[in-house]
Amino acid sequence: MIKxxxxxxxxxxxxxxxxxxxxxxxxxxxxxxxxxxxxKSTFLRCLNLLEEPTSGQIYINDEEITSPRVNKMEIRKNIxxxxxxxxxxxxxTALENVMYAPQKVKGLSKKEAEQIGKNLLARVGxxxxxxxYPNRLSGGQKQRVAIARALAMEPEIMLFDEPTSALxxxxxxxxxxxxxxxxxxxxxxxxxxxxxxxxKEVADKVLFLDDGVLLEETEPNAFFTNPSTERAQSFxxxxx
Amino acid sequence: MNxxxxxxxxxxxxxxEGIGATLKFxxxxxxxxxxxxTILAIFKITEFWPxxxxxxxxxxxxxGTPLILQLMIIYLAIPQLTGYDISAFLSAVLAFGLxxxxxxxxxxxxxxxxxxxxxxxxxKALGVPYRSMMLNIILPQAFKNILPAxxxxxxxxxxxxxxxxxxxxLDLMRRAQIAGADLYRNFEPLFFAGVIxxxxxxxxxxxxxYVERRMRQSD
Numbered sequence: 001m002i003k004x005x006x007x008x009x010x011x012x013x014x015x016x017x018x019x020x021x022x023x024x025x026x027x028x029x030x031x032x033x034x035x036x037x038x039x040k041s042t043f044l045r046c047l048n049l050l051e052e053p054t055s056g057q058i059y060i061n062d063e064e065i066t067s068p069r070v071n072k073m074e075i076r077k078n079i080x081x082x083x084x085x086x087x088x089x090x091x092x093t094a095l096e097n098v099m100y101a102p103q104k105v106k107g108l109s110k111k112e113a114e115q116i117g118k119n120l121l122a123r124v125g126x127x128x129x130x131x132x133y134p135n136r137l138s139g140g141q142k143q144r145v146a147i148a149r150a151l152a153m154e155p156e157i158m159l160f161d162e163p164t165s166a167l168x169x170x171x172x173x174x175x176x177x178x179x180x181x182x183x184x185x186x187x188x189x190x191x192x193x194x195x196x197x198x199x200k201e202v203a204d205k206v207l208f209l210d211d212g213v214l215l216e217e218t219e220p221n222a223f224f225t226n227p228s229t230e231r232a233q234s235f236x237x238x239x240x
Numbered sequence: 241m242n243x244x245x246x247x248x249x250x251x252x253x254x255x256x257e258g259i260g261a262t263l264k265f266x267x268x269x270x271x272x273x274x275x276x277x278t279i280l281a282i283f284k285i286t287e288f289w290p291x292x293x294x295x296x297x298x299x300x301x302x303x304g305t306p307l308i309l310q311l312m313i314i315y316l317a318i319p320q321l322t323g324y325d326i327s328a329f330l331s332a333v334l335a336f337g338l339x340x341x342x343x344x345x346x347x348x349x350x351x352x353x354x355x356x357x358x359x360x361x362x363x364k365a366l367g368v369p370y371r372s373m374m375l376n377i378i379l380p381q382a383f384k385n386i387l388p389a390x391x392x393x394x395x396x397x398x399x400x401x402x403x404x405x406x407x408x409x410l411d412l413m414r415r416a417q418i419a420g421a422d423l424y425r426n427f428e429p430l431f432f433a434g435v436i437x438x439x440x441x442x443x444x445x446x447x448x449x450y451v452e453r454r455m456r457q458s459d
Contacts, residue, residue, distance in 0.1 A: 050361055077367035087362035091380050101366040104376065133457075153366060 001026040001188050002047065002157065007056035009042055009212075016042045018212040019056070024157075024205075027186045031199040031220075034209035035235060040192045041161050043209065047190060048079040048159060060157070077105060080150030084162040086142040088134040094121060094145045095130040098152045105153065113152075120148035124178050140171030144178055151182075158182065160191040196239055200224050208232045248428045251419035255429060258412035259436060265332045265409070266401050270394050272337030277344025282374065284349045295345065302342035308403050311335040315407045328409035332401075340397050347389045351382035384455045391448035395441050402437075412436060 002024040009017040016039045024030050032040045045051040047058060049065060049072050058066045065075045088097050098117035102108045108116070121127055124144040134142055143163055150158060160179065164172045176198050183189060183202045193199055199206060199220060206223040208216035210231045216223060224240075227233050248255075283295035302310065315331035318324060355378050363373040383390075405414035416433035420426035 048365055050364060072364075073367045073369060076365055079365070081362075081365035083358060083362065083365075085358055087356070087358035089359065089362070089377055091384070100376070101368060104372045105367045105369075149366070 001028070001061060002190070003059040004043075004047070005057045005059070007043065007046055007053045007058065009039070009046065009051060010054045016212050017046070017053070020209075020212075020214045021056075022207060022214060022217060024188060024190060026156075027188055028204045029183050029189045029191070029202050030205045030207060031203040032190065032192045032207045032209060033194070033196070033199055033235075034207075037211075038209040039212040040209050044159050044161050044190060044192050047157075048076050048081055050081075073105075077153055078155050078157065080153060080155035080158040082143070082146050082150055082158070082160045082163045084165050086134070086139075086146045086166075088142055088146055088149070090134050093131050093133055094126060094137065097134070097145055098149045101149065102152050116152055117148070120151050121145070123151075123181075124148045125174070138171060139167040140174045143167065143171075143175045147175075147178055147182075157188045157190070160189065160193070162192050162194065164193070164195055194239070196224070196236075208235070210235070242425075243427070244425070245428050245432075247423055247425060248419060248432060251415075251422070251429060252432075255412065255415045255419055255432060255436075258410065258415040258433070259440070261409070261415075262398075262401055262411040262413075263440075265329055265336070265404070265411070266398050268333050269336035269340060269401075270397060272333065273340025273344050273397070274390075276337065276341035278348055278379070280341060280345035281348035281352060284345065285352055299342045299345060302339050303346075307335065307339050307400060308406065310339055311403060311407060328404065328407050331407060332404040332409055336397060336401065336404075340393065343393050344390065347386050347393060348382060351386035351389075352378055354385055355381045387448065387452050387455065391445065394448075395444055398441055398444060399437060 004020055004022050007017055007020045008015065020039075020043055022030075032044065034040050042051055046053045053066055056066070057064050060075065060078070064070070065072075088094075089100065092100065095114070095117045098120055099110070099113040102113040102116055103110060118127070118130065121130055124147055126141060126144050126148065129137060129141060129145075134145070137145065147163075163179070164175050167175065172195065176195065179189075179191070179198075180202055191199070191203075203220045206216070206218060206220045207214055208223065208227070208229070208231075215229045216227060216232050218228075223232070224236065227236060280295045280298060283291040286292060311331065314335050315326060315328065318326045318331075359377055359381065360373065363377050368377070401411060402413035404411050405417060408414070412433050416429040417426075419429040423429070
């Protein structure tokens with residue numbers, strides 16, 4: 001479903017990604033972990049072209065999305081993204097946030113979009129906050145609305161960029177629960193996270209990045225019990 | 241003290257007619273300046289440099305020269321160069337609208353830049369086209385933040401509108417001057433016009449506060 005081939009990304013003189021290659025199969029849940037500044041988020045953002053790789057190719061369903069001829073907007077319709085800081089539209093209610101893209105991008109009628117929006121808000125447990133503006137919501141609630149907003153486009157792939165890092169500890173679980181529910185629907189998911197237990201529990205595969213290099217790519221049990229590189233060992237000692 | 245407001249009473253209807261004349265070209269100028277200013281602001285933030293350069297040069301010219309000079313050039317030079325006999329009204333709307341656009345574009349540009357970059361990213365990630373993103377996501381948030389600055393610009397324009405008296409447009413200011421010349425007393429009609437300007441600006445200020453409150457609903 002997703003294939004990255006030797007992706008590099010350079011910001012000025014700083015080489016953030018140094019040739020990353022990996023694949024994500026349909027319905028697979030992949031978590032990316034690693035120390036701050038290792039390039040996790042940058043790699044994730046390359047997958048929906050919020051960052052353009054300096055070199056290398058990315059294929060989604062066998063289409064090369066890094067080709068200059070490709071229409072980025074078309075690609076992004078099929079890839080939902082959830083951000084660390086939510087980025088809900090502050091001048092729209094929770095429901096309007098979810099309804100916006102189906103109406104504007106897919107051209108659905110207001111009624112159809114409203115139906116989708118209400119269903120999704122119910123799914124993330126936010127029905128009673130449909131009419132609330134984002135600044136009336138807690139961090140966990142905002143993130144659940146943001147997940148619903150991304151799902152409203154019915155994407156095949158969902159990207160999560162540290163979705164619980166900006167939350168108060170007591171709100172982490174409600175967001176992880178929603179994500180866990182999503183893994184059970186067979187959604188293809190790539191998740192950058194610092195929640196090791198969550199990564200262990202839901203992931204089919206763990207990618208460990210350090211200093212722009214993909215050091216490990218294994219199934220979670222092997223990674224968490226017996227990491228093969230020293231970097232991963234010392235990282236896990238610090239965070240577990 | 242030589243002060244007699246009763247003498248201007250016969251001139252009151254004549255002066256009051258100036259309110260309509262002033263409001264007519266001020267409102268058209270504000271609207272024109274606002275629309276053109278928004279377009280220029282969007283030019284300024286594009287990565288396409290020719291548009292950016294055009295907008296920057298435009299702003300530089302209209303902010304870098306006196307408004308009264310721009311007004312004179314439009315009113316006097318257009319007939320000389322093209323033979324088209326431009327009316328005082330059209331000259332006024334053009335000068336004030338084009339001039340205001342330069343200032344408004346800077347205000348809006350700053351407002352757009354101040355909107356969290358995450359908003360753009362969220363819209364892009366959803367596949368929202370640029371135009372919709374600007375109109376529905378970025379500009380509404382930008383306008384909310386810059387409303388006080390925009391109101392300030394509109395108030396300035398309303399007061400500066402008195403400059404059109406210099407090209408013979410019968411606005412509030414010009415009518416007060418004419419009444420003054422007829423009566424050989426200037427203080428009373430000018431004072432009267434001053435009060436009217438103050439009332440207009442106050443109404444504009446209150447309207448601005450009202451809109452601001454409405455827009456803060458989501459806070």
